[in-house]
Amino acid sequence: MCFGDDSSESEQDSVDRSMTKRSDCNKCVDRIKSPNKIIQLYNKNGYNLCIYPDGNVSGTREPYNPYAKLEVLTADRGEVIFRGVETDLFLSMNSSGKLEGVPDANHENVIFIQIVHGPYLAYRSRRYAYQGWHIALKKNGKVKPGRDTWHPFRQKAILFLHRPGMKKDLPRRYLVNSYGFRLSLLPTQQIQGTKDDLNSKYSVLEISPGPFPDTIRFEGVETNKYLAISSTGRVYSESNLENHDTLFVVHKNQLGHTIIMPFRSAHLGWKLGLTKSGHIKSVFKTVIPANQKATSWSYQPVRADTDLSDTFAHILGAG
Structure with missing residues (x-):
């Protein structure tokens, strides 16, 4: 044929x-x-x-x-x-x-x-x-x-x-916790929270499905790095797609907030969190209590002046 x-x-x-x-x-x-x-x-x-x-x-x-x-x-x-x-x-x-x-x-x-x-x-x-x-x-x-x-x-x-051949037309969002911090993947390899509009481009995250059911990834659009949590609890940025540290599972808590857990360590109760000061919260401190402001997230639309591609203009204004 x-x-x-x-x-x-x-x-x-x-x-x-x-x-x-x-x-x-x-x-x-x-x-x-x-x-x-x-x-x-x-x-x-x-x-x-x-x-x-x-x-x-x-x-x-x-x-x-x-x-x-x-x-x-x-x-x-x-x-x-x-x-x-x-x-x-x-x-x-x-x-x-x-x-x-x-x-x-x-x-x-x-x-x-x-x-x-x-x-x-x-x-x-x-x-x-x-x-x-x-x-x-x-x-x-x-x-x-x-x-x-x-x-x-x-x-x-x-x-x-x-x-x-699939095109990577994926949604882009800000990930904001209950303290009002946007999660940012910085060029220095640091991951932290920010409320500064000058650095908002580092907070634009592209959300893609993972290789296993109900898994997702968060990619920093500006840095081309993926959010990752290692088996030792280290939160870092990673460029290797095949590394399962970049996989997360997401669910809603009793208050309706989004909870993000590392795929490989979800059974330990570890969650992604930012402290009151905008720093990464140790995953060991996210297990109890269950409903913490630090680990409660919501997706927010990317502002038009920080969106890096016209491809995703149709999602602006979406929740």
């Missing part, structure tokens, strides 16, 4: 063609046809395939992970190439069956045969088609070596769907 083409071919025909020696392999990029598609390659085990800057490949449950955006290039009929939009690296399978990101598309290792399995798609390496090696992700999101994908037939690890 070729993108943009309703025609398809049998699996055996695909293998037979793949075994034909091609002297013009180094011209594969020149034969790429357009238009191309921007997608997420979603595995049946629940992961989007990512190509990272260091060439590593793995799965993620992050719906907005930039490394999960892939461009699908049509190399030939029924054959495709995947390019990481963020890294400009091409998905490749080496001689040991390992998936990796490489900068050079002029190699047969980056070409995969697309095979239809009902509603799903599988991708067999053209170079190693005779061995039955496929693109695959395990149940834990790690890459499954090609040598382990030929049997059993139609295993979940090799089955994928195309999902649209």
Whole structure:
């Protein structure tokens, strides 16, 4: 099956063609046809395939992970190439069956045969088609070596769907506690409360869903850092999306205020809080009493003069 083409071919025909020696392999990029598609390659085990800057490949449950955006290039009929939009690296399978990101598309290792399995798609390496090696992700999101994908037939690890490359059109808000302080992620890596309008740009937070049900993240729009609480109770800013310290769960207390708890330590009763002076409150002091002003939050709309993107103008004035 070729993108943009309703025609398809049998699996055996695909293998037979793949075994034909091609002297013009180094011209594969020149034969790429357009238009191309921007997608997420979603595995049946629940992961989007990512190509990272260091060439590593793995799965993620992050719906907005930039490394999960892939461009699908049509190399030939029924054959495709995947390019990481963020890294400009091409998905490749080496001689040991390992998936990796490489900068050079002029190699047969980056070409995969697309095979239809009902509603799903599988991708067999053209170079190693005779061995039955496929693109695959395990149940834990790690890459499954090609040598382990030929049997059993139609295993979940090799089955994928195309999902649209999600745009990060997410709400932006101020997070304000009952003392009137806005939570701010400063360029100095400090996290503190502020009532100063001059620093209001550091208080603009983008709220995104996490990889697990009912989890969210708070990103400082100006600093591109995420709010995080470590397993030792340290409140800090973090740039690594894969760090689960950046995950939070949110619920309402008896007074209707928003309570924010670290995902990994919610069972300890830890909460995010700011003191009367605007400093981060130790999580050990947020457990009792349950309804503290320091840990009671509300979302407030971002002012038009501090909003950093017109994309979110439609949410201004929303609660």
